[in-house]
Amino acid sequence: MNVNVPLDEVMGFSFTYDPIQIARLANSISEGFCRADTLLSAISSKQGTFLKSLDNMVSSVFNGVGYAKYPYQLRFLLQENYYAEVVDGLDNSLLSVGTKSESIQSKYARITFDNFYLAENRVPFKSAEELLDKVITEGYKELFRLKLKPESPIQVFITPTKKHIVYMEIQKVDTGFRLTFQDIQTGLKIVNGNSLSSLSAEATRVLREVFEYYKIPLTDAGPQPIPPSAGQGTSFSMAFNLQGHLDNIGKLQILPDSALTIKEVVTHDISELKALDDKAIKSMIEEYASLMTDRDNQKRLKLDNLGDKLPDMPASTKQIDG
Structure with missing residues (x-):
């Protein structure tokens, strides 16, 4: 890619x-x-x-x-x-x-x-600095608390403004740390840093145009006042407690x-x-055939009482190859 x-x-x-x-x-x-x-x-x-x-x-x-x-x-x-x-x-x-x-x-x-x-679990933020600090600090605290592998990605869903959401992740790599930011409105950005502090600083620089696009201040103490649109819907959630749902x-x-x-x-x-789909379809037909030829299932469906006749089921998925 x-x-x-x-x-x-x-x-x-x-x-x-x-x-x-x-x-x-x-x-x-x-x-x-x-x-x-x-x-x-x-x-x-x-x-x-x-x-x-x-x-x-x-x-x-x-x-x-x-x-x-x-x-x-x-x-x-x-x-x-x-x-x-x-x-x-x-x-x-x-x-x-x-x-x-x-x-x-x-x-x-x-x-x-x-x-x-x-x-x-959505966490609000008011600036780029606060977002990156919370994600990095709290993210690695949670990663270590859950005893996950150090190279496991910290996955984040960010709402930079109302009615929009973007994806970001931070991961340990051979050269240090990598931040990946994917947004269908501003594109894909990849940031590298030797340490978490250098990654945060580089991310602020590389993602500056993104934060400006969404009118998110770079810092809480910036020279410009926080615009009315900032803080309205700006929040993030980390995927640690969402993995089962994902x-x-x-x-x-x-x-x-x-x-x-x-x-x-x-x-x-x-x-x-195509090969994966063919395999999955065969598996579904096999499962369906097993369920419908089971005598207990036929009694539950009252197929024998109604005189219904089931279609001939293939003895194996080899009969449906092709």
């Missing part, structure tokens, strides 16, 4: 050929892709495939045919499902890609998202006509997705 690729411009371009997004943006009802992007970033990063997932997303935008469409489409579907109950006009958007908002699949996904949202989100299967999980899409190359 080339870190110089302007991912914010790529995402902006993706809207230009999506008539549904254009219509929703024109009517001010689009919620963008920011929440979906942060969740997928966190899930892929935990598996060490963060940059690969972004690379796949770029390929998906420009070459979105067949399985190549899934990295982009997944962001759309995840975001729509996440906000389906609080943003008007999303039912038609989901139907347009073959997903019903009232399906059992979508309802279970929304329960999973709700559990994640309710578990977030794992559950990663297991969701929300792509129409596919058995792929969210985690599989963001942790594998596009060229590997």
